[in-house]
Amino acid sequence: MAQIKFQQLTSASPTFWMLVLAHVVIVAAGLSAALYMETNGHHVTGMTNQIVWGTPHVFAVFLIVSASGALNVASVSSVFSRLAYKPFARLSGILAISLLAGGLAVLVLDLGRPDRLLVAMTTYNFRSIFAWNIYLYTGFMAIVLAYLFSMMDRRVSKMTAVNKTLGWTAFSWRLILTTGTGSIFGFLVARDAVYGGVMAPLFIASSLVYGLAFTVLVLLMMSIETHETLCTREMISKFRGLLIIFSLTVLFLTAILHVSKIYAAPTRAVEAFILRDGGVYPLLFWGGQVFLGNILPLLMLGYMPRAHSKRNTLGLASILFLVGGLAQMYVVILGTQAFPLNIFPGYEVSSTFGDGAFNPYSPSLPEILLGLSGISIAMLIATAAFRLLPFLPHGVPVDAHGVAQEPEEEVAEAGAAA
Amino acid sequence: MRFLSKLLVAVLLLVGAAITLPGGSAGSVLGGSTAWAADEGAGRTPVPHPAHGKGDHCVMPTEFMRRNHMLMMYAHRQDVLVEGIRTTKFNISGCVNCHAVKGEDGQPVSFDDPKHFCRTCHTYAAVQIDCFECHNSKPQASDKSAAKSDDLGADGADAAKMAAFLRETKK
Amino acid sequence: MSSCSGGDEKAGMDRRGLLQSAGAFAATILAPGVTLYAFGGGEAEAFQARPPEEPASSRQRWGLLIDLNKCSTGCNACVTACKDYNGWQDTGRADIDPQWIRKVTLKDPQTGVERSAPVMCQHCASPPCVDVCPTGASMKRADGIVLVNKHVCIGCRYCMMACPYKARSFIHEDESDQKVNNPSGKGTVEGCTLCVDRIDAGQRPACVEACAKEGGALIFGDLKDPQSEISQALRKLPSKKLRADLGVDPGVQYANLT
Ligand code: SF4
Numbered sequence A: 001m002a003q004i005k006f007q008q009l010t011s012a013s014p015t016f017w018m019l020v021l022a023h024v025v026i027v028a029a030g031l032s033a034a035l036y037m038e039t040n041g042h043h044v045t046g047m048t049n050q051i052v053w054g055t056p057h058v059f060a061v062f063l064i065v066s067a068s069g070a071l072n073v074a075s076v077s078s079v080f081s082r083l084a085y086k087p088f089a090r091l092s093g094i095l096a097i098s099l100l101a102g103g104l105a106v107l108v109l110d111l112g113r114p115d116r117l118l119v120a121m122t123t124y125n126f127r128s129i130f131a132w133n134i135y136l137y138t139g140f141m142a143i144v145l146a147y148l149f150s151m152m153d154r155r156v157s158k159m160t161a162v163n164k165t166l167g168w169t170a171f172s173w174r175l176i177l178t179t180g181t182g183s184i185f186g187f188l189v190a191r192d193a194v195y196g197g198v199m200a201p202l203f204i205a206s207s208l209v210y211g212l213a214f215t216v217l218v219l220l221m222m223s224i225e226t227h228e229t230l231c232t233r234e235m236i237s238k239f240r241g242l243l244i245i246f247s248l249t250v251l252f253l254t255a256i257l258h259v260s261k262i263y264a265a266p267t268r269a270v271e272a273f274i275l276r277d278g279g280v281y282p283l284l285f286w287g288g289q290v291f292l293g294n295i296l297p298l299l300m301l302g303y304m305p306r307a308h309s310k311r312n313t314l315g316l317a318s319i320l321f322l323v324g325g326l327a328q329m330y331v332v333i334l335g336t337q338a339f340p341l342n343i344f345p346g347y348e349v350s351s352t353f354g355d356g357a358f359n360p361y362s363p364s365l366p367e368i369l370l371g372l373s374g375i376s377i378a379m380l381i382a383t384a385a386f387r388l389l390p391f392l393p394h395g396v397p398v399d400a401h402g403v404a405q406e407p408e409e410e411v412a413e414a415g416a417a418a
Numbered sequence B: 001m002r003f004l005s006k007l008l009v010a011v012l013l014l015v016g017a018a019i020t021l022p023g024g025s026a027g028s029v030l031g032g033s034t035a036w037a038a039d040e041g042a043g044r045t046p047v048p049h050p051a052h053g054k055g056d057h058c059v060m061p062t063e064f065m066r067r068n069h070m071l072m073m074y075a076h077r078q079d080v081l082v083e084g085i086r087t088t089k090f091n092i093s094g095c096v097n098c099h100a101v102k103g104e105d106g107q108p109v110s111f112d113d114p115k116h117f118c119r120t121c122h123t124y125a126a127v128q129i130d131c132f133e134c135h136n137s138k139p140q141a142s143d144k145s146a147a148k149s150d151d152l153g154a155d156g157a158d159a160a161k162m163a164a165f166l167r168e169t170k171k
Numbered sequence C: 001m002s003s004c005s006g007g008d009e010k011a012g013m014d015r016r017g018l019l020q021s022a023g024a025f026a027a028t029i030l031a032p033g034v035t036l037y038a039f040g041g042g043e044a045e046a047f048q049a050r051p052p053e054e055p056a057s058s059r060q061r062w063g064l065l066i067d068l069n070k071c072s073t074g075c076n077a078c079v080t081a082c083k084d085y086n087g088w089q090d091t092g093r094a095d096i097d098p099q100w101i102r103k104v105t106l107k108d109p110q111t112g113v114e115r116s117a118p119v120m121c122q123h124c125a126s127p128p129c130v131d132v133c134p135t136g137a138s139m140k141r142a143d144g145i146v147l148v149n150k151h152v153c154i155g156c157r158y159c160m161m162a163c164p165y166k167a168r169s170f171i172h173e174d175e176s177d178q179k180v181n182n183p184s185g186k187g188t189v190e191g192c193t194l195c196v197d198r199i200d201a202g203q204r205p206a207c208v209e210a211c212a213k214e215g216g217a218l219i220f221g222d223l224k225d226p227q228s229e230i231s232q233a234l235r236k237l238p239s240k241k242l243r244a245d246l247g248v249d250p251g252v253q254y255a256n257l258t
């Protein structure tokens, strides 16, 4: 097997710096939004005593879920020994860390008392899934860093056993991590919309879609920056296949979730709310998550047109997957809270505290800025890493027409290896 | 690339300095009366002169309070809230009542005022406190929880016992 | 920069011994009667309180019985009393108002009959809020009272997501002039404490006192004591726990709810 060559990002094109600048501006806006929310109190947001988790949580959970999925490519390469994925393993590892950091930053900045982060890190309640998640997240970062080191260090990378062990650890850890994140919702006994065991596998499947979509987009971006095609034709078809499988799994599990809840009488009302009567929630569910976020990209990937536009199709589909993911998180997190808790089954209830009423919520600007800044934080960390260390693989140079000069036999060889 | 790594180092240095410096000065202030007196002699930053509380003395000797009040408050809050032990001697409302400082209008000032008893030293030592985010920093007429000053004779043995305990927990 | 809110538990073991001895010291000076007076602002004791230096114990489990036949739709006395005693107020925006206790109007869809029930923290024996809280700020005292330790609450609101009864409120704005018995501040979560400070001083919760002057629908007492008023009433009245199917075992029960 030929030695895989890696490179650092060296480009200094105006587009690159414009992008970096845009991210910096968004992060600055997000931080000021967080400061604004903290000094004034949460009454400046759309969140209330009925809707306690809002837009920041949508972004935070989305990013955390994506993070564990982003590690997928690395896992495939070392756990399942698929050599074709090996050039992308480093990138997938660092992307996982960046996305996780972005998501956690948003989560922490939205706390009522972000200044007590130290308390959160030193006082644990071991029964809390939330607290397990703190361990899971920090452990994830540590393991992925070790894994990256094992891939990148000249000597350690030759020790296949070490590499493999770390790969396996990272892989199992990420499964537990996403199970943990899904269980944050799945364990809420009182919330009819999300209570149940299917949340964990659903989150794992979703994480694979989002994570891979992020990886693909970063690869395509970096191809432009490095003037090389990092995403070869062979990889495009592999990524396409994976995305199709993952997305179908998400659709399948979503269907199970809803069908089982429609089947059980007590949860029928909340299903009617989310799937039919709930205004923005059915719209986001059917239009956002199901159609834009799964069906449309599936169709696009299924009927991929001629060879040279494949790259764009894959990119577009990935963007749609991510949009669908945000819609999915919005429905899960906010739809759950918008539906009133059923405290007195069999009665029509009303009170001064919103009992029996659908709880309105509209995201406020600071919340949206804070949420978006999570994505930008992740992208800035990844970019900085790309410039500091050789995370990116060497691709195939492109010619003047932007067409990759892929030698045919290399494709065939790599295909055989996979 | 170069630039970025330099930036990183600079940021790390700044953060490190921010973490160590105020903590360091706070440490020296709380370190004991000698440092306190020495500072005054040197006449650098004006040393705070917190107002005297009501009565002859505090719930513990002043020297002891200076060094250990935070540990005592920490222990007491756990006792009251978590265990349900309702002794009143170390209640924060007791501190607030005895050490109330009157403002221009003759009314007790809140923590927002630089003259507030707790604030005088805490500003000087740059140690942020959280107490008055939730607790009222002004004495409440209805509150009868503070022990009367003549009840508060802390004998030497008692103080010694507590000092030993607090040394134990500090480790 | 150091902060006083650190959550260091290692002091826990000897701490009790220490402050107890200090407390005993205080108690030798203050006559017992004076100590009680110190808590209660002059109200009479409804039952024998523990000595102040004694921690809450699991020999008791405090609970409420709410007899809906005696609770009228128009009455709001319990809510007003709670507001007065614990100092939570309307903020001017209904959706961010804290609400420790609320009157819920129940309408039977078949008969159209309306009734009314006060709902507060149900002081669950297996409280989901405590299970999920990442820092342990949500806690259950030995005698079954569920509290928020605001010293360590980080304001993540996971407890609010988990509570089946919507019993908790997040403080959205700066607070000022808090009551001594209920320190309360922006960015933390709070809820009904069953007037824990009153119970420790041998008094019934403020809502129960207020209700006694109205319909007398609220009965407070020790569920573990078979002789207590509440235990006796529970034996006579058919009563229910809200959402008993969830298995959280509330300490608050509702009589004549059908
Ligand atoms: S009612 Fe809600 S807040 Fe009260 S103990 Fe039960 S879960 Fe916790």
Ligand code: SF4
Pocket: C132, C133, C134, C135, C136, C137, C138, C148, C152, C153, C154, C155, C156, C157, C158, C159, C160, C188, C189
């Ligand atoms: S808001 Fe406070 S009490 Fe509630 S779960 Fe979070 S830390 Fe615990």
